[in-house]
Amino acid sequence: MAGADAEVGMHEAKTHLSRLVARVAAGEEIVITRHGAPAARLVPVERPNRLAEVRGAWRGRVRLADDFDDVPPEIAEAFGLR
Incomplete structure (x- = not known):
């Protein structure tokens, strides 16, 4: 049979289902x-790409403030950034 790696009879399939x-x-x-x-x-079950489901899942739901990357002066000073 084209495309199949192996053929087994019905009796063998019932007897050895977990192995198959x-x-x-x-x-x-x-x-x-x-x-x-x-x-x-x-045939093997096609598993969805879980990473594709996760990537971008929050797009349009979260907004970062324009000053998100700005470090407040007191924090910058405490960490020696200024």
Whole structure:
């Protein structure tokens, strides 16, 4: 079968499902056959890019004051910045 890394029969799939799922989680694609004919395909789940969901999540919700980077004189003096 094109695209599949392995084919297994229905009985083997039922008997060794956890092993097959581990193989699929590692990136393998497995076709389950019934009487020699393809019946189902086990494929890895596409996981969303969590970083893409986080990046920019606060855009438009937070506003920084114009003087955000300005250090008050007493703080600057305490840290030896002036």
